[in-house]
Amino acid sequence: MPWPATIPREPRMFARRWVLSVLGVLWGGLLCLPLLLVSCLPLSTRFSRRILGWERSRQQRCFGIVLTGCAPRRGPVALTGLLALAAVIPVLNLLTGFVFVTVGSLLQGLFAGGGVTISFSLWTMSQPTILVGVLYGAANLIGAVVLAELANWLHGRIDASVAVVSRPNARHSRISELLTTRRGVVVAIDDERRRIERDLHDGVQQNVVSLSVLIARAQRATDPDKVSALLNSALVQSQDLIDEMREVAWRVYPTALDDQGLGSVLNRIADHCPVPVRILELPDRRLPQAVESAAYFFVREAVTNVVKHAGAQSITIRVHDGTDGLLAEVVDDGRGGADPTGSGLQGLARRVNALDGQLSIETATMKGTTVRAEIPYE
Template sequence: MRLPVLTLQSAPREPSRLVRRSVRQVVGTVLGLMTGTLLVLTALLALIRIRRPLQAARRWEQRRLHRFHRLRLVDDGAEPEFLGPGRAIVHGLLAAVLGYVMGDLLLLVAAVVLGSLTQLLLGGPVTMEFDAWTISRPALAVLVIFGTSSLLAAALYAELAARLQRALLGRWTTVAREDALESRISRLLTTRRGVVLAIDDERRRIERDLHDGVQQNVVSLSVALARARRATDPERADELLEQAHRQSQALIEEVRQVAWRIYPTALDEHGLASALAGIAETCPVPLTVENRIEGPPPRAVESAAYFVAREAVTNVVKHAGAGSASLTLTSSGEGDRRVLRLVVRDDGAGGADPEGGGLQGLARRVAALDGTLEVRSPLGGPTLIIAEIPYA
């Protein structure tokens, strides 16, 4: 699901951040050719008891990893003793090979791009000769196509190089990637705005319920009582009072339904299963509820799952034209990390719009808890709404 786009003042500028990251990693990978080679050479010296050069090379390599790849080791700032001579040779060889390939790639890119630019200025085509054939293309086409694809290839290769080095170092010590924090902050800013929008949507819905339902019934009740007070015929007055009594009972039920839609007391008193059973009892469409969760999840997760289920079932009743629906609740995972999975399925006409206001509100509510919402609704049905919410 796509969440609302934030303003540039609200979140980091993602394209520029990705460009800076790619350039930084390309430079860091090329520098790995130098630091990796030094690491191998100094590690060989350490095998014959000359250890000081290895200590300096390890510090340089650590700075390269931190500055250009944002890889922070657990003992950052101290001597990385886990990287002994044997491991230093392995890591240095990997860094040097990755750096050599990146340097060769950049050299090839520079040669073709500069050559294409020169041919473009001279007004001639770019000709590439092979033993089997010769290719001649306009210089502008070669410059645009090859230049763009080569830059993308360099960025992807630098990302792969960083991951390989992180994987190797991760076998010996704990490695944290600091730029992951930037993505996390960006997502938190997005979900925070989503929470605010979801709260505003909920307030507008409550206002509509009160205005269109409760307020109208209160006005009708007030009019019936006023007519009963003015009636001179006792039988007519009794009839109006009976009407007012019926309207008061309907008003009590309306207020109860509004309160239930705001937050059901059964959720606190009896848990999520009972609250979902209440949805099934009042649903005009036959709804089956299957609960396979082990132990009660946190209250915030229960609340989010309940509102997702209620809104999804409401959409089934209003728009799907379904003959039946089902609601399945499961939990998975082990230890401190578990996931609550809620699936609402109907046999209606399908074609639900994931970008609609109601489904976007559900996506924002789930994203606020680091969850995801997926909508599968091909034309002709069936429609599946799948919410997954992690919890500890």
């Protein structure tokens, strides 16, 4: 079931992490004894490989722990099994208390009434059943989450002794990603400003200077025929200037994107590209303005990179509305070997990351390049 749209993204991220950590501890309760058994057997057997595969899947799916260069050893496997056993007992006890105490207090408070008397040596106090039950249940739930997070951290420490551990979904990774994206947005804006300045200087400004020279020559000329020819040239030059201004404005932001949608502007890219372009798929509905804009600039810049560097004979564009966002793909049959660290692809990555999207590149020498962007939206 999707999260309510009113809940911000970061609280959803933390809630999902905590739920997965608790589920990971419960899953570990099922694997703790098999892991202890595996630590006493050769790790190369089929049974051992299957159990270790389940354990790696548990840690990756529930704890967000990704292992590279993993070389399992009996000692860490035994520690993992003991940790899973030690964590599941108190967590399961706390969850049981949360469920039964909370449900019982709610039922008694709503239907039977009464309170709970708390007695000490020097005094006694009475509190409503619902209040005590909810607070006790919340304390149990918080305790279960804290223990699950502790088990998560300890599993990472054990894994670090046999493999390189990364946590792509951890809090610090998310913050670093956001900081990097923010810097990338600033760089992308500066790059766009420099590109516009070059377009104005190399194109529009040169046409304006040329038009000014023609008009000045027409003012100085005395022969009517020559004046007429110069004015005709100036008129042609002014039309070229208008076309140039329209082209610059289109590259900054095409108004047709707002009026007619993504399909119209992508078809215009295909019509004006010197390399044959096929558009295989387009969204059949309007999408959020920011998503359509990002998809347009992604496709435009990807096609520009192909024309400049790939030596391709054809380009294929596919843009479709997926379950979690918009998927845009540009495929060419060029020489391949695209460098993900190059300025062109880095610019694409910054533009996609600005909307919390992901850019992937598949390239092989003489087999073309596929650039794919996933842009999420709600």
